[in-house]
Structure formats: structure tokens, C-alpha cells
Amino acid sequence: MFDSLTQRLQSAFSKLGRKGELKDSDVDDALRGIRTALLTADVHLSVVKQLVADIRERAIGEKVLESVQPEQQVVKIVHDELVRLMGGDDVKPSMPGDATIPIQFAARGPTVILMAGLQGAGKTTTCAKLANYLKSKGRRPLLVAADMQRPAAVEQLKVLGESLDIAVHSEASGRPPKICQRAVKAAVAGGHDVVILDTAGRLHVDRDLMYEVKDIAAKVDPHEIFLVLDSMTGQDAVNSAKAFDESLPLTGVVLTKLDGDTRGGAALSVRAVTGKPIRFLGTGERTDQLEPFHPDRLASRILGMGDVVSLVERAQSAMQEQEVEKAAEKMFSGSFTMEDMLAQFEQVERMGPMKEWIGMLPGVGSALGDMDMDEKPLGRAKAIILSMTPDERRRPDVLDPSRRRRIARGSGSSLDEVNRLLKSYKQMRQMMKQMGSGGGLMGKMMNRKFQKSKEKQLRELRKQGVNLADLGLSSQ
């Protein structure tokens, strides 16, 4: 899959230096290689132009992660841009049903899926694959033979259905739109929750073909209209996709024959050209060779450098971990302020009832003792903190009785409530300090946890040849 595209891209990356900074001239050199690789793979010219411009902008503007080689960092940028090009995260519509299935299921009644495409694109095979996939997910699909063009077409679907033990609705004669209408009725009667319509193909996008599919779409109002595209046909596939998209309200694309010597053009251009997400990939002739589409997986396959991408991700997350660590250090060092307390309250609100989760931390229950853990007054407590000046929040020790009275008035609470909150705050601060000194169980736990994950991360990075000093990490 994508062998020659992968090779060309890799040779373009090798133009980037392994040491030092990313030089504009090196980046441009590599970009020329990337451009040629994409064009040779039959990616649409306008797509290539935009993609190369986006990669250039990021590669030149990117903060250099000192620990990784420039080449590796550009691989990651190209990977991210390919993912974005193929639809990023919005492949799966957020609709009722299993979140792992990239199909918009009907809220009520059977979900009707119409398959359209050129002759030989793989519609009939994909219908059977999809039915098989949905059956494995606990659905009850009905296949519908709506290709009355070729006498053998109905038989082909019936044979496939039989081999998979999936019901097929077929009629000896009749017009496809009517057949589809009757099939949907039969599906309701037969308790099927998905109806998959296999339509006729044509050699080219022509009026007859379009008229027929449009008529079917008008009669049964499908929830999904998938365009089945042969990825081997590259640019042609994209052109026909555009033509289909202009006459049919397509909702998604299924790319077939990715197991062949695919150049990659269709996979990379179709989303940008039609705006329609790729939903599934066909990766072989067998009925189990259908996969939900994941842009990041395909991008990794195209680049053939999954390990480099994850290396850069790890280097980035090591940086993030350092930040988390700093925040924890601050918290346990005794510099816990009322602002931190407010932030915690907000976090607590997001986490749900405090008593439920705090008890899960070993040793914490007893460490808390009789501290006021009632969370109903959280809202009130927040209001009290918000009535303080920023300086008071940072240094609550300045809160003398007159300031406390002002805060009580400002937050609509009693002086007693303000005093209780301050008492809780002081208890918490004390507790944090004890934990942080390593004396408390929590402190030991946290320290060990951080130490362990840090060591693991460092080992990994070192194994990959990352210069730890560059990351600002010591190497013990």
C-alpha cells in the first residue's frame, strides 16, 4: 500500500539535517521532494499546493523541540497535516449508536444506506462487507439488490448474502426505486435495523445513472449515501467523486482496493475535493476486509514512520509532564493559595461528588480527619473566594475581621461561613505541606509515581537517541 509514495516522502525527509536547527533552505528542499511525491501519487494539484504551504508554514514557524532531530519534527508535522487533510477528528458523525461505528444511525426505524459508484468500484462487495461488519456489531442488516442493469448482479449479491447468512431482498424484475421502497417496508416487517442498497454502476458518470440513483434517493430518503471509490483509479476517482457529489447529497466515501498498488491520490484528495469524510476502507476481496477509517492510522501507513511520530509525541508529552510536576511541586510546597483552592473547587465540581473519589486515594480518608468535606456549600465557598481581592486570595493571612466582614457582605454569606472557609483552607494548606514534605503517605505516593513515570519516559527517550540535556532533563 502506497509503497512508492512512502519511499518518495522518506527520501524527501532525508534532505533535512539530522542536527541543529531547521534551516529555511533545507525545509524548501524537502518540501520540493514532498510536492513531487504527492503529485506523482496523483494527489490533486490544488490539494498539494495547499498542503505544502501549510507544512512549510508550520515547519518554519514551529518551536524547535531541541531533543528531536529536525527531520523527525518535520515528519510529525507532515503526519499532522495529512491527518487534517483526511478529515481529522470529524470522520465520525455524533449520532445515536455505537461510537466506534462510523455510521449515522437513524433515531427511529431502520437506517437506510445507499451505495453509489462507478462500475467495478466495489459497490456490491462493499455492501456485503458492510452488512457483515454490522452483523458482527449486533445489527440485523438487510441487503437489497437494486442493480437491475446486469442480470448477474442480483445473483452476485444473493450468493454473498447466503455465504454470510444475511438476508437479501431481491425481485425478478422491476424498477430499482420501487424495489428499494418495497425493500424498506420489508425490512420494517422483518425486524431489520439496517438496509443496504446495492445500486447499478456505469462506466462513466452519465445522465441515466444519475437519474436512477437520484430517483432511489428521492424515494427512500436514505440516512447515508456512500460513494464507493476505487482508490486505484487515483485522480479519476476524485473527478467522479466530484461529479457524484454535485448530483447526490453524499454523506461519506468508502475507498476500496487499498490493498492493491494504490498511489494514494484518492485517499489524500477526496476529502479536500468533496468535503465528504471517508468512512470505511476496503482492503481486500474477502468480505471481512473492511475497516472503519482512521485518518491518523492511514497517515502513519503513508509515511511508514509511525515510530518517529510517536517519538516526537513522547518528547512533547515529557515536556508536558514536567509542567504537571511543577504544578504539583508548587501545591505541596506550602504555597497553596485561595486561588488554588478555588481552582480545586472547580475541578471537584467537574469530577462529581468529592466523597466518592477522595476515598479512593489510599490513606487520604484518615489524613483528612474531621475536615469539613461537605460539598453542598461549594457554590457559597466559591462566592466567598471570589469576593476577595486577588491579593487576599494569594495571602489570606491578611484577612482581619473587618476584611472578613466585607467579604461576607459581598458574597451574601455570614461572617461565620467566611471564618469556616478560612479554617478549612488553613487545614488544607497544612495537609498539603505535610504531604509535600514526603512525610505523608500521599507525598510518598505522588513522589514515587512521578519518579517512576519520569524514569520510564527518560529511558524511552534515551533509547531513541534523544539528547536529554536539550529537553532540560537531567539524565539520572
Ligand SMILES: Nc1nc2c(ncn2[C@@H]2O[C@H](COP(=O)(O)OP(=O)(O)OP(=O)(O)O)[C@@H](O)[C@H]2O)c(=O)[nH]1
Ligand atoms: N483487492 C480488492 N478487490 C476488491 C475490493 N473491493 C472490491 N474488489 C473487487 O473488485 C471487483 C468489482 O467489485 P464489485 O463489488 O462487483 O463492484 P461493483 O461496483 O458492484 O461493480 P458493478 O456492479 O459492475 O458496478 C471484484 O472483483 C471485487 O472482488 C478491495 O477492497 N480489494
Ligand SMILES: [Mg+2]
Ligand atoms: Mg455491483
